[in-house]
Each structure stands twice: as C-alpha cells, then as structure tokens.
Amino acid sequence: MGEDKILNVIITGSTGMVGEGVLMECLEHPQVKSVLVINRRPNGRIHPKLKEIIHVDLFDLSPIESELIGYNACLFCAGVSSVGMKEPEYFNLTYTLTTNVAKTLVKLNPDMVFEYVSGSATDSTEKGRAMWARVKGKTENDLMKMPFAHVYNMRPGYMHPTPGQQYVQKYYKYIAWMYPFLKRAFPNNVSTLRDLALAMINAALYGYDKQVLEVKDIKALAKHD
Secondary structure, three states, X not given: OOOOOOEEEEEEOOOOXXXXXXXXXXXXXXXXXXXXXXXXXXXXXXXXXXXXXXXXOOOOOHHHHHHHOOOOEEEEOOOOOOOOOOHHHHHHHHHHHHHHHHHHHHHHOOOOEEEEEOOOOOOOOOOOOOHHHHHHHHHHHHHOOOOOOEEEEEOOOEEEOOOOOOOOOOOHHHHHHHHHHHHHHOXXXXXXXXXXXXXXXXXXXXXXXXXXXXXXXXXXXXXXX
16 A cells, blocks of 8 residues: 555645645655645745645635545644633634534545644543643544544654744744754654654555554654655
C-alpha cells in the first residue's frame, strides 16, 4: 500500500507555523500531486502544485464546497493557543471548528484520510484538570468516530522549525538555540516540524497501526521508506 499512491491534499492553517511547515514538505514531496490551502489571508506562496482559497469563515464551508471535492487527505493544522481564553471560546475555536470542517469533508470525500494536529499531553479521558487537554481530547475522540477512511491524531511536543519558514512564532528565536540539548535530553518530547510533516504524509500514504501518534511515533513514521 502506498508505493504508487498519489495524494491530493487539503491543508488548513498554512499561515501558521505548523501549517506552513507541513505545506513546505507537501510541495516538495513526489507523491503529493496537488495541495489546496484554505486560509483567511494569503500565505504568499506560489507553486505549480498549490491552489489557495481565501475563505474567512471555516464554520461555514458551503460557499466553497464544490472546490473541496476530489481530495484524499486533509492535514488539519489550524489551531489556537488556549492562553487567556475561557473554555467556551477555546472549545468553539478548537472542537467546533475542527469537527465542522471534518463533517463537511467526510460528506464530500468519504475515502479521505483526516489528520489532526493535536498536542502532547492531550487528555483522551476528557476529564482531566487541564482545559485545553480535555477539549483536544474530545476533538480527537469525536474525529475518530467519523466515517473517514482513516483518522490520525498527531501529538507533537516541541517542534523545531524548518529553515526558510516565514511564520515562526516569535518566542522561538529565544529558545531555538536549545534544540540540540532538548533533542538529547527529551527525545520523546522533541522533534522537527519536518518530522511532523513527513509523518503526516506517510500516514496518508502507508497508514499506521495507531490512531493517536505521540512524538516517538511521529519520528518513526517520518523515517518510513
């Protein structure tokens, strides 16, 4: 499975750090034939494989549904930080938004692989004390109930940016120098953004034996050959 498979990919969040890193790898990968990005603002990239739709409201995809047909993978990288947010707002921008997009895509492309960028320490029980972890846990759990061909939840920890990225969070310039130390000291919590991107591509191409992938799974799948 996967050696001759071609991917037509939808990516959300490509004007953020994670989505941009995933997009960069998809544009270079020989088995990714086409990439559609859905953004609120232009991401500034031009590439023969790339099509961009500017659409402000991901809660209502009905105006662009006809342009979402024919894709076999969605790499869902859109997300917000929970810092300073109350639970209802974070729930709406995380759970409600993600599952809304997923419901539309599974209706249009039932053979699609859907991959969600979650986070390390996400709470699958939905009962823990950390609000963000409960919300992401419910998001993961309900995505896995949807009738996609496959659903994979990626739980990265610290991700080292890819050289050439434009959308790197500001605080990374203060901590990026620590990456070599972090990689050695915390190997199960640290990866590169390229690792995540390749793991997502390889999950869509070859599958994986888990639906929830921790950092060690992400790094292993990134090396699939």
